[in-house]
Amino acid sequence: MQVKSRYIILFYDHSDYVLPMKQLLQHLPQPVETDCVENFQQLLDHLDNRLPDIIIVYVNNPVNGYIDHLKSLRVNNGMDEIPVYVFTDLPEKQTLIDLMN
Known part of the structure; x- marks a missing residue:
């Protein structure tokens, strides 16, 4: 039986953050797009x-208004069912595995 992949949008504020997080996401036991x-x-x-199934916000400075934008997006567009996780540091692999379950 094939496992369905999870679709994640990674929202970042600095290009140096993209590669480490993408690599971490690609090495999860569940397939991720x-x-x-x-x-x-x-x-x-x-x-x-x-x-998406999940939105991950990976930002250096969460005070820059990203959270307010996401809150308004969820309220105004009725997207409350999409979990949003905010990280200011690269999370542990197990943390991401736990989020996928």
């Missing part, structure tokens, strides 16, 4: 095309 976005408009564009 990832799209990366660097700003809120790119996130909106991706959400118009396909709703």
